[in-house]
């Protein structure tokens with residue numbers, strides 16, 4: 001399957017890689033300002049947040065560190081299961097650290113609510129959330145999201161780290177997956 005074939009499975013590009021980079025630069029500048037004099041630990045949620053963490057930290061001017069967690073939520077379908085399991089835990093101790101959890105997308109927020117209470121119990125100096133994309137449903141979440149890239153419509157999207165069944169993460173744009181792929 002070549003790159004042209006991958007793009008045949010998309011119905012609409014919502015954000016181009018340039019628009020994503022532009023927004024990440026703005027968020028990075030905001031984080032630099034908000035955390036001036038305090039070193040941030042970005043906690044990326046695998047695998048979707050890989051691109052966000054890579055681009056966000058390179059757009060920052062402050063010192064910054066990263067660590068990773070893997071949790072299960074979606075499986076290979078397009079609906080949140082509500083089942084959250086830690087598949088890979090952090091290597092770092094969060095005690096006294098300024099932590100920003102980095103997500104690719106928040107839909108129901110089920111995954112994140114679980115993660116936040118888990119991380120809060122590890123005694124960080126501060127704990128905030130950055131998500132690249134956010135769906136409307138997330139507004140009903142109890143946890144506060146400090147940094148949002150873009151609010152998007154309630155469609156199943158892929159690209160910029162987001163997958164369908166392990167594929168499409170390598171697309172640089174964020175696009176709506178054509179329903180013919182999964183129906």
Ligand code: 5GP
Nearest residue numbers: 080106107108109110111155156157162163
């Ligand atoms: P939530 O628990 O907020 O409902 O879902 C969290 C996870 O579900 C995200 O981190 C992401 O992995 C996956 N997810 C939610 N919406 C989408 C979507 O539109 N496209 C893709 N590819 N994954 C999604």
Ligand code: MG
Nearest residue numbers: 045048104105
């Ligand atoms: Mg995620």
Ligand code: MG
Nearest residue numbers: 048074163164
């Ligand atoms: Mg996924």
